[in-house]
Amino acid sequence: xxxxxxxxxxxxxxxxxxxxxxxxxxxxxxxxxxxxxxxxxxxxxxxxxxxxxxxxxxxxxxxxxxxxxxxxxxxxxxxxxxxxxxxxxxxxxxxxxxxxxxxxxxxxxxxxxxxxxxxxxxxxxxxxxxxxxxxxxxxxxxxxxxxxxxxxxxxxxxxxxxxxxxxxxxxxxxxxxxxxxxxxxxxxxxxxxxxxxxxxxxxxxxx
Amino acid sequence: xxxxxxxxxxxxxxxxxxxxxxxxxxxxxxxxxxxxxxxxxxxxxxxxxxxxxxxxxxxxxxxxxxxxxxxxxxxxxxxxxxxxxxxxxxxxxxxxxxxxxxxxxxxxxxxxxxxxxxxxxxxxxxxxxxxxxxxxxxxxxxxxxxxxxxxxxxxxxxxxxxxxxxxxxxxxxxxxxxxxxxxxxxxxxxxxxxxxxxxxxxxxxxx
Numbered sequence: 001x002x003x004x005x006x007x008x009x010x011x012x013x014x015x016x017x018x019x020x021x022x023x024x025x026x027x028x029x030x031x032x033x034x035x036x037x038x039x040x041x042x043x044x045x046x047x048x049x050x051x052x053x054x055x056x057x058x059x060x061x062x063x064x065x066x067x068x069x070x071x072x073x074x075x076x077x078x079x080x081x082x083x084x085x086x087x088x089x090x091x092x093x094x095x096x097x098x099x100x101x102x103x104x105x106x107x108x109x110x111x112x113x114x115x116x117x118x119x120x121x122x123x124x125x126x127x128x129x130x131x132x133x134x135x136x137x138x139x140x141x142x143x144x145x146x147x148x149x150x151x152x153x154x155x156x157x158x159x160x161x162x163x164x165x166x167x168x169x170x171x172x173x174x175x176x177x178x179x180x181x182x183x184x185x186x187x188x189x190x191x192x193x194x195x196x197x198x199x200x201x202x203x204x205x206x207x
Numbered sequence: 208x209x210x211x212x213x214x215x216x217x218x219x220x221x222x223x224x225x226x227x228x229x230x231x232x233x234x235x236x237x238x239x240x241x242x243x244x245x246x247x248x249x250x251x252x253x254x255x256x257x258x259x260x261x262x263x264x265x266x267x268x269x270x271x272x273x274x275x276x277x278x279x280x281x282x283x284x285x286x287x288x289x290x291x292x293x294x295x296x297x298x299x300x301x302x303x304x305x306x307x308x309x310x311x312x313x314x315x316x317x318x319x320x321x322x323x324x325x326x327x328x329x330x331x332x333x334x335x336x337x338x339x340x341x342x343x344x345x346x347x348x349x350x351x352x353x354x355x356x357x358x359x360x361x362x363x364x365x366x367x368x369x370x371x372x373x374x375x376x377x378x379x380x381x382x383x384x385x386x387x388x389x390x391x392x393x394x395x396x397x398x399x400x401x402x403x404x405x406x407x408x409x410x411x412x413x414x
Contacts, residue, residue: 054308054350068300070307077300093275093284096303100277101261104310143261 006031007061009051011038013118015111015167016071017058018201022163023078025205026197033204039119071167072099075160084163086156098154098161101143109137111168114175130176137177141185144169148184152191166192171201213238214268216258218245220325222318222374223278224265225408229370230285232412233404240411246326278374279306282367291370293363305361305368308350316344318375321382337383344384348392351376355391359398373399378408 006024008031010017024031036042036057043055052059052069060074061067068074076096079085086092113133116126144165147154154161170189172179179185192198199205213231215238217224231238243249243264250262259266259276267281268274275281283303286292293299320340323333351372354361361368377396379386386392399405406412 053353054312062297066297068297068304070304070311072307073300073304076303077296080296080299089284089287090269090273090275092287093280096283097275097277097280100279100307100310103307104277104315105261108311108315146260 004030004032005063007034008032009034009036009048009059009061010057011036012202012204014038014057015114015171015201016107019071019163019167020058020060020074020078021203021205022167022199023075023084023160025199025203026084026163026195027078027082028197029078072103072160072164075099075164079160079163084158084160086159091155094155095159095161099164101140102161102164105136105143106140106165107168109133109140110172110175110177112175113137113177114168114171117176118174134176137172137175141169141172141177141179141182145182145184148188153188158192158195162188162192167201211237211239212270214241215239216241216243216255216266216268217264218243219409219411221245221264222321222378222408223314226278226370226374227265227267227281227285228410228412229374229406230282230291230367232406232410233291233370233402234285234289235404236285279310279367279371282306282371286367291365291367293366298362301362302366302368306371308347309368309371312343312350313347313372314375316340316347317379317382317384319382320344320384321375321378324383325381341383344379344382348376348379348384348386348389352389352391355395360395365399365402369395369399374408 006029008020010020010033012035036048038057042048043057049055051061051067054069056069058071058074059067059069068077076085085095113130116130120126153159154165166189169185213236215224215227217227217240219242243255245264249255250264256262258268258274261276263276265278265281266274266276275284283292292302320337323337327333360366361372373396376392
């Protein structure tokens with residue numbers, strides 16, 4: 001484990017992994033990086049399953065070797081007690097509300113469509129999946145737009161809920177979702193992207 | 208809002224709603240109950256969308272009228288600072304890890320299959336959905352079984368992670384998932400069901 005307090009097992013194009021890279025950058029925490037080739041099935045091999053029996057990246061390994069999975073749980077682990085998680089009880093639950101929304105309504109539609117379009121050959125089954133995910137993904141964007149029309153960020157003044165939802169929203173067009181009519185989402189994307197500690201997706205920094 | 212500190216908008220057969228009813232029972236918190244007919248589209252009507260723009264139950268309304276959505280965020284809201292959420296930083300993140308696993312890997316396969324089988328007429332499209340969800344649901348049960356073979360509960364000594372995963376696991380057979388070979392899961396179901404503050408699904412108690 002050597003000199004870095006954290007080791008991130010990740011796939012560079014993953015938005016779920018990007019959430020973790022982004023918070024590490026915001027908090028200026030150093031980490032070592034192990035790329036895992038999900039397309040080659042590396043997350044299903046025994047050595048990776050020993051880190052996360054659920055066979056998914058990202059996985060954050062702590063200095064003592066302990067592994068934590070699920071991008072949004074990692075965000076909470078790193079963000080709690082910092083300015084990225086509010087202290088008020090209801091606000092904290094609201095952060096989680098948006099993060100569960102992200103994993104249930106947003107990621108399975110928008111991220112998965114992006115994955116199909118970027119990394120697979122389209123066949124009839126995949127086209128059918130895209131067709132099903134399209135209205136559900138737009139419904140998630142509609143909910144976000146409605147909230148952001150009246151709020152600068154999802155909760156308070158920028159939190160891990162924003163990081164979680166930013167990861168796949170800002171590349172939603174790669175999943176076939178047009179953002180042109182979502183003016184509040186665009187304003188929010190611009191605000192997050194212009195933060196001094198921001199880094200683009202695919203950035204692998206060791207701080 | 209009257210005499211009860213909480214009001215739960217819910218559908219009695221929903222496992223997501225049951226999570227909230229179960230924690231309210233564990234903590235012996237009184238609540239009023241508003242049944243919402245999801246089959247009749249009531250969650251898509253304007254008066255409900257004013258409570259939760261994402262159009263889903265359960266919704267917990269606080270005494271001041273504030274609404275909180277997403278079953279697992281509600282579990283955190285009610286459970287944090289009680290014996291149902293650990294105090295250790297890593298353990299707290301581990302609770303969230305299992306709850307995000309529940310919403311991403313478990314619920315969309317097991318709960319959705321149960322819903323299709325219980326509440327819809329099977330057509331070709333729905334049969335196709337069931338066929339896709341079957342292996343993914345069993346994969347989630349396999350991950351649970353592996354963990355419970357070496358741990359009495361998901362995190363520590365019974366937490367909201369157990370409540371979240373119990374809700375749809377104990378009725379997985381209604382979704383077509385056979386639990387006979389999952390001995391650790393069965394032991395865990397029995398342990399939870401025998402707690403003095405337990406209540407069965409469909410229970411609507413006002414404590």
